[in-house]
Amino acid sequence: MTVRPAPFRVVVAKPGLDGHDRGAKVVARALRDAGFEVIYTGLWQTPASIAEIVLQEDADALGLSCHSGAHMTLFPDVVEELRVRGISDVPLFAGGIIAPGDVPKLAAIGIERCFPPGTPLPDIVGWLTARLEISRGESVADG
């Protein structure tokens, strides 16, 4: 008997006051259509509320979207709030208006990929699927 693996659960979040939700919604829909379980937070989330949602939903991944330029404050705060809750192994990715110079700084705190506006959806879905299958494979091997 083959057991179909449970779908991956991914939280798509909008931290801060930024209302640009086109990208977050398009990505959320593409991930849903690709078989992910998607929890979209809606606007105006604090770093703490996002970390709490990741915890409560037992999410496999977290995507952060920010177009207001506040990502270098908000994203590290999200990482810190996750750490406070004992979450260090959930893959993080991001999208929005992010200067190329910020990308390596975000990578250094665990934001593995930043997808600029207009990124083909298969690139995002493909990357996240591969990334989570690696994690799942490792946890099966561990267990």
Next chain:
Amino acid sequence: MADDARARWEEAYRAAGDPASARTFSGLPLRSIYTPEDVAGLDYNRDLGYPGEPPTTRGIYPSMYLGRRWTMRQFAGFGSPEETNARFRYLLGHGQTGLSVAFDLPTLMGRDSDDPFAKGEVGRCGVAVDSIADMDTLFGGIPLGDVTTSMTINGPAVIVFAMFLAAAERQGVPWTALGGTLQTDIFKEYIAQREWLYPPRPHLRLIGDLIEFCAREVPRFHPISISGYHIREAGSTAVQELAFTLADGLAYVELGMQRGMAVDAFAPRLSFFFNAHIDLFEEIAKFRAARRIWARRLRDRYGATDERSLRLRFHTQTAGCSLTAEQPENNIVRTAVEALAAVMGGTQSLHTNSLDEVFALPTDRAVTIALRTQQIIAEETGVANVIDPLGGSYFVEALTDQVEAEAETYLTAIEEMGDGSLYEGVLQGIDSGYFMAEIADAAFREQQRFDAADLIRVGVNAYRSDEETPLDMLEIPIETERAKVAGLSEVRGARDRARVGSAIAELTRVAGTDENVMPALLECARASCTEGEMVEAMRVVFGSHPETIRI
């Protein structure tokens, strides 16, 4: 004979492989060629008219750019009021003819720089304005009576405008000399841009107060700029941008009339703000259709008789969402084509985006290229030499009709949602999530067309390159936020506390009545109340409004 010629061409077309006809960027079906048959029903005087004459399809002024060029108005604002003041002086020194203020997100959302929610956002995407002290600095050395000032502010528009008026008083400039535009368009905030403070009806009351106040006290100011720009950026089609924006505009007309104003007393001060996207002809058709629908509906539905009421004046910004992070220099070319659409579509003012805005706020160098783009179009290309140069083109006239018909279908649907009232229809569409669902579907369809290479973006899904071009970026140091918070603390400490307290109490009292709120806001501004304090003083009465989430 004509039929024979047509038959011969059709045969030759099929023989050439019978290529499928195309669609516009927004998905409207096109013919492969347009001929006199496609405009057979066109009546010049009824459907086009001379510029300045209803239905103003060809332009709203008799001499258009021959009489006066469009205003080159680059939207600017970042960091502290001092830095933005310097950028304004830089732009005015390089031939810009009007100011356009970008506020930071806390200001747009009615929060002070020291609000916990403002952390990391202060000065990031615009200038931080907390109190009249910031307004004084922002416009220091700029004679407010001699330039026109556009302010992109919506939920807190009345508050920021009160600070602006109080700052003009301190400069000694009479309000009657002030010209410019406030955005104030709360409908599109619920529909697309997502920045509001209160539920819709209290916001509309404030807008009614503002329209009345401006008509009486600040007659050269445009109190509302009804905005399709953000609707388009949120992913709508060109037709949706046009239809939803006109629905919003007509709803404001109904609002003014409900408040007992004669339509001709305020309609001449309404203005619009559209997006210029990459499909040149679709955009030009959109601008032409916009003028025609507005003129006809104002005259036929709302009984406007003053020709100024029938004229749809608009600002245009090129499409930020058409720019790419890949090969960013290409963005200069995209912006130039979009600017050309705006000019050939008859815009009154124009902002051209900078090549680096897909990453950050633009550098001085990038802004200069964007401004030069407009100057090249104005001075070198010759497109401004003739009014409505594409008028009479079989294609452009047919496409204008097509865009108009599709937009009218939406307008009828929205009217039906409001039982004949566009005002109620727009509110209903906001409440039910209709607009958001329409836009989200369109945004998703557009991305799918790109992913299927049905739409092409050079450097993204075609002609990709691994070479990266490093660009210099404008960096806003975190110290800006610390300094702004410290400055605000000084302002708070130096105020007459009793005056602040009574101004705020009066504002709350007035919010609970049907008195015009502007005098109470002006007293708050003069007393150095902060924006956040004024927002909260009215929130006590107006309440909050949660987001309706639709993916």
